[in-house]
Amino acid sequence: MLEVSNLTKRFGGVIAVNEVSFEVEKGEIIGLIGPNGAGKSTLVNLISGFYLPDSGKIRFLGEDITKKKMHERAKMGIARTFQNPRLISNMTAIMNVMYAVLGSERGSKLSLVEAYGEAAYYLDIFDMLKKRDVLVADLPIYELRLLELARALALKPKILLIDEAMAGLNPAEAERVSKLINRIREEFDLTIIWIEHVLKIIMRSVERILVMHYGKLIADDTPEKVVRMPEVVEAYIGEEVV
Numbered sequence: 001m002l003e004v005s006n007l008t009k010r011f012g013g014v015i016a017v018n019e020v021s022f023e024v025e026k027g028e029i030i031g032l033i034g035p036n037g038a039g040k041s042t043l044v045n046l047i048s049g050f051y052l053p054d055s056g057k058i059r060f061l062g063e064d065i066t067k068k069k070m071h072e073r074a075k076m077g078i079a080r081t082f083q084n085p086r087l088i089s090n091m092t093a094i095m096n097v098m099y100a101v102l103g104s105e106r107g108s109k110l111s112l113v114e115a116y117g118e119a120a121y122y123l124d125i126f127d128m129l130k131k132r133d134v135l136v137a138d139l140p141i142y143e144l145r146l147l148e149l150a151r152a153l154a155l156k157p158k159i160l161l162i163d164e165a166m167a168g169l170n171p172a173e174a175e176r177v178s179k180l181i182n183r184i185r186e187e188f189d190l191t192i193i194w195i196e197h198v199l200k201i202i203m204r205s206v207e208r209i210l211v212m213h214y215g216k217l218i219a220d221d222t223p224e225k226v227v228r229m230p231e232v233v234e235a236y237i238g239e240e241v242v
C-alpha cells in the first residue's frame, strides 16, 4: 500500500533521512525505532507531506504522492500524530476533533451537529468523552496523546503514522495507550507505522520493526530478529536487552 524508495532529506549539512527504501502492506503494524536524531520523525514527516524530500519517491495506493501536499495526502488516507502534540490549545477537546472531522474528505457534507456527534464518537473510543469540554491547554500529556490519536482516527485514515504516543507517560499510561492502539488497529482495519522508544511495548505490539541510525535504515525484520542483529544492539538497544 505504501512504497518508499531512496528517500533523502537534508537539513543543511545533516542528512536526516538517507536513501531510505521500504514497502508496507495493507494491515501491517510496523515499529520504527532508532536513537535520538536517527531520522524517524523526519521519515514520518516526509510520508505525511509535512516536508518534501530532496530526492526519492513515495507511492501510496499505487499513486505517486511524492509532491502532494499534506492535506491531499490526508484525504487519501494518511493520518499522523505529532511527537509534540499539535492541538489547538485555546479550543476544547471536542472542538479539536470536530475541526479534524470538518476538514476531512466527508466534512463538507456534514452538519455541525453531525460533526459534533462524530467527534464525540472518536473521543469515546479513547475514553475522553468526559473531557470533551476541557480546554486543550488544561489537559495533561496523557490526555493530549489520546486526543492526538482521536483526532487522527477521526480522519478515517487507511494508514496511521504514530510519532511517539508514549513519550512523557508513566508505565501504566503507556500500557493503556498501547492497548488502545492495538484495539483501533483491529476495529478500524488500520495499517500502522509506529515510532516509539519504549522497546518492551513496541516489541510485543508489532510484527515488523524498522531501525534507523544516522538517517539510514539499518534493519527491517521481525522484533525477534531485530534485537539480535549486532548492528542494532550496537546502535541502539544495548547488550542487556538481548
Ligand SMILES: Nc1ncnc2c1ncn2[C@@H]1O[C@H](COP(=O)(O)OP(=O)(O)OP(=O)(O)O)[C@@H](O)[C@H]1O
Binding pocket: 011, 014, 015, 016, 034, 035, 036, 037, 038, 039, 040, 041, 042, 043, 083
Ligand atoms: N526542521 C529541521 N531543521 C533542521 N534540522 C532538523 C529538522 N528536523 C530534524 N532535523 C535534524 O535531522 C536529524 C533527524 O531528526 P529527527 O527528528 O527525524 O530524529 P528522530 O529519530 O525523530 O529523533 P528523536 O528520537 O529524538 O525524536 C537530527 O539531526 C535533527 O537535528
Ligand SMILES: [Mg+2]
Binding pocket: 040, 041, 042, 083
Ligand atoms: Mg522524533
